Amino acid sequence: MAWTWPTAVFFLFILLCLIAMGVWERWRPGGDPRRGVLGLDTTRGDRLFITLLGSAFIFLAWLWAFGTPMWGGLAISIAYGVAVFKWV
Amino acid sequence: MHKTVNQKAWLFVVPVVGLVAFNALIPLMTVVNYSVQETFGDNVFFWEGVKWFEQVLNSDRFHDSFLRQLAFTGMILVIEVPLGIVVALSMPRKGPWVSVCLVLMALPLLIPWNVVGAMWNIFALPDTGLLGRMINGLGIEYNFTQQPVAAWLTTVLMDVWHWTSLVVLLAYAGLCSIPDAYYQAAKIDGASSWAVFWRIQLPKLKRVLTIAILLRFMDSFMIYTEPFVLTGGGPGNTTTFLSIDLVKIALGQFDLGPAAAMSLIYFLIVLLLCWVFYTLMMRGEEQ
Numbered sequence: 222m223a224w225t226w227p228t229a230v231f232f233l234f235i236l237l238c239l240i241a242m243g244v245w246e247r248w249r250p251g252g253d254p255r256r257g258v259l260g261l262d263t264t265r266g267d268r269l270f271i272t273l274l275g276s277a278f279i280f281l282a283w284l285w286a287f288g289t290p291m292w293g294g295l296a297i298s299i300a301y302g303v304a305v306f307k308w309v
Numbered sequence: 310m311h312k313t314v315n316q317k318a319w320l321f322v323v324p325v326v327g328l329v330a331f332n333a334l335i336p337l338m339t340v341v342n343y344s345v346q347e348t349f350g351d352n353v354f355f356w357e358g359v360k361w362f363e364q365v366l367n368s369d370r371f372h373d374s375f376l377r378q379l380a381f382t383g384m385i386l387v388i389e390v391p392l393g394i395v396v397a398l399s400m401p402r403k404g405p406w407v408s409v410c411l412v413l414m415a416l417p418l419l420i421p422w423n424v425v426g427a428m429w430n431i432f433a434l435p436d437t438g439l440l441g442r443m444i445n446g447l448g449i450e451y452n453f454t455q456q457p458v459a460a461w462l463t464t465v466l467m468d469v470w471h472w473t474s475l476v477v478l479l480a481y482a483g484l485c486s487i488p489d490a491y492y493q494a495a496k497i498d499g500a501s502s503w504a505v506f507w508r509i510q511l512p513k514l515k516r517v518l519t520i521a522i523l524l525r526f527m528d529s530f531m532i533y534t535e536p537f538v539l540t541g542g543g544p545g546n547t548t549t550f551l552s553i554d555l556v557k558i559a560l561g562q563f564d565l566g567p568a569a570a571m572s573l574i575y576f577l578i579v580l581l582l583c584w585v586f587y588t589l590m591m592r593g594e595e596q
Contacts, residue, residue, distance in 0.1 A: 222335070223342045223354045232338060261588060274584065277577050284359060285366040291359070 235273070242269055257309040268309055272302040337576075343569035361570035371571060373546070374554040381550060382529045385468045389525060390518065392469070393476025398506070400481055411481075414474045422471075426538025429467040433539075453540065457547035460540050464548050467535055472528070476521045483517035484510060523586040531579065551575055 242265060245251075254262035263271070276298035283294030344361055346354040365371050400410045420428070435441040435452040444451040453463040491509045500508070533552035536542070542549035542557070549557070555575060559568035 222339045223346060223348075223352075225342060225345060225354075225356060228338075228342050228345060231341070262591075270584070274577070274581060278581070281362070281366060281574065281577070284363050288363055289359060 238269060238273075242266065259309055261309065263309055265306075268305050271309060272305045275301055275305065340569045340572055343565050344573055345566075347566050357566060361566045362574070365567055365571045365574060370546075370554065371574075374549050374551050377547075377549065378530060378551045381465070381468075381532070382526060384465050385472070385529050386522060386525055388465070388469050389473045389476050390522060393473050393521065394480050394514070394518075396473070396477045397480035397484055398510070400477070402485060411478070414477050414481075417471050417474050418478075420471070422534035423538050425467065425471050426535040429463065429470075429535075430539050433463045455544050457544055460544055460548050464536050464539060467539060468529065468532070471535065472525060476525065479517045479521045480514055483514040487513045519589055523582075523589065527579070527582055527586065530582065 246265065251265040254264045254267070256262050261267075279298045279301060280291060280294045283291055283297070287293065345357060345359065347357050348354045396414075400414075401407055417425075430438075432438045433440045433453050435445055435454070441451060441453070450456075451459050453459040487510065491513075492505065495505045495509060531552060532550060533556070536548050536550060537553055537556075540548045542553045546554075552575075555568060555571055558564050558571060
């Protein structure tokens with residue numbers, strides 16, 4: 222599969238996100254879906270999915286517009302993720 | 310009341326998880342790994358970082374095939390959806406012709422994609438095909454193997470022939486589910502047939518049409534076999550859609566890195582569309 226450290230870390234990060242979500246749900250259940258600013262009924266899992274998918278597009282847009290390094294894309298993605306978990 | 314907690318049911322999910330891991334996750338992980346490396350074969354890889362992503366995102370070739378893909382999808386939606394509604398409206402709702410119409414409508418959907426491509430290739434060949442000879446016989450120069458416009462027309466026509474039936478069947482099912490009381494009320498009010506369509510039938514079809522549009526959008530966005538068999542992406546690159554371009558890069562040029570980066574971008578676009586599809590459907594359910 223031609224593994225490299227960065228790709229392994231990437232998948233490990235996603236796995237850790239899923240584990241963390243499981244632990245969070247166990248520790249403090251998220252309850253029923255809530256309606257956010259986009260008018261969507263989302264659970265925590267949905268919000269994680271929206272965050273990850275949106276972040277992928279943010280990184281691609283950053284790469285297309287500014288190239289490397291991608292710290293700016295990372296900062297926007299984190300802000301976006303926080304916003305999604307808070308308001309969506 | 311205390312609910313019994315029994316987690317044993319999770320064991321039943323294990324085979325599915327194993328299967329999905331085998332047929333989806335592992336290949337996806339491999340593609341992610343390839344997308345950040347370069348290889349010249351012999352299982353030797355060199356780290357390249359996000360170079361291939363940058364290359365694909367800034368390549369005119371990718372932009373062109375992406376735009377062609379969007380244009381194709383837009384065209385077939387603009388043709389297939391209204392045509393499907395018109396055909397569904399003109400189909401009988403009662404009597405022996407219902408079954409005949411339904412079977413005729415379902416026939417194109419039963420034909421394998423590569424057979425559809427081969428059929429249309431033979432049908433549209435300018436010197437031997439029935440369609441090609443007929444158009445040329447009318448004095449219009451038509452050769453889909455050499456003229457980009459003719460190639461596009463033939464590809465779009467083939468897709469319309471193959472997939473309009475799906476819209477027809479969905480719209481027909483939607484029309485059949487409208488209770489007679491609506492039509493009776495419209496008759497009492499003296500509503501014209503246009504008013505019946507605009508005020509009763511179209512609003513009632515909204516849900517099935519959403520499904521039809523999104524299904525056709527998704528399917529046409531990932532189309533490969535039919536145009537590949539019909540035109541092979543040509544003449545030149547005029548009918549090279551995203552999936553055809555991807556196969557050319559991956560298997561034709563054996564550029565695994567750029568092909569992997571392109572497939573991930575393509576996958577993300579499809580995933581986004583799937584999510585929109587799912588969200589819209591769930592919203593429809595709630596309403």
